[in-house]
Every structure is written in structure tokens, then in C-alpha cells.
Amino acid sequence: MNDGSAGRERSSSEDLRRRLAAYSRYAELVRGQIRAVQEENLERFNELAEARERVQDELGASPPEPPSPHSLDPEGRALLEKMTAELREALAGDRELRALLSRERSLVASQLRAMSERGGNARRYLTGEAPSALGRPARLNVRL
Numbered sequence: 001m002n003d004g005s006a007g008r009e010r011s012s013s014e015d016l017r018r019r020l021a022a023y024s025r026y027a028e029l030v031r032g033q034i035r036a037v038q039e040e041n042l043e044r045f046n047e048l049a050e051a052r053e054r055v056q057d058e059l060g061a062s063p064p065e066p067p068s069p070h071s072l073d074p075e076g077r078a079l080l081e082k083m084t085a086e087l088r089e090a091l092a093g094d095r096e097l098r099a100l101l102s103r104e105r106s107l108v109a110s111q112l113r114a115m116s117e118r119g120g121n122a123r124r125y126l127t128g129e130a131p132s133a134l135g136r137p138a139r140l141n142v143r144l
Helices: 002-038 044-058 074-127
Strands: none
Touching: 002 044, 002 074
8 A cells, every 4th residue: 555655645746746847847938939029930839839739738728737736745845846846937928928018019009000100191192192292283394
């Protein structure tokens, strides 16, 4: 009976180590994505997004319930604590990344609106729809 219990503890600790390593990689990828956005490095951001997706696949769509700390030995409890902290950090980084991307999206949308407004006046001028100072359509003389 003692051998079975030791085997379960070993298996549980090994699983916690694997999950801790995956959560640590995930958190590092999120931090890397934040740096890539701040450095405006879209290629690096996309590389990290693909790596992040692979870690998510490794972790599985529905992770198993974490073991009760009371059912773990001291090493297992320490691993569970580290795993929980790493997961919290990853989720906080994910929220920060989403906020950063949202701000970037708002900035780009504002710039696109401004470009569209400026471009509309130029197009009207070139098509002769904009009135000249004399009140008639403006013409652009392109003859040299």
C-alpha cells in the first residue's frame, strides 16, 4: 500500500513539474509578446503567438483539476504554489497584452479616420469637385 501511495505522489509531482514548466514557458511567451508590441515587431509577435498556441495545445483544452494541497507532500505543495503563481503571472500578462493591443487598435483606427478625411479633400480637388476661390470647380493644370 505504501508503494502505491509513493507512486501516486511521484506521478502527481511529475505532472505538477510538467505543468509548472509549461506555465513558465507560457508566461515568458506572453512577456515576449508584450515586448514585441512595444518594439513594433509584428513578425516576432506572430512567432511568439504560434509558440504560445503550441504551449496551450500541450496544456490541453480542459486542464485537470489541481490536486488538493492536503493530498500532496511538501515538495508537491511547493510545486503547486509555484505553478499557481506562474499561472497568475501569465494571466496578468495576458490582460496587459490585451489592453496594449486594444490601445494600439484605437490609435490605428483614429489614424485611419484622419487619413480618410484628409484623402477625401485631395480626391475632390483632383476630380474637380472642390470649389476654387472663384466659386467654380478647381482644376489642376498638369501640362508642363
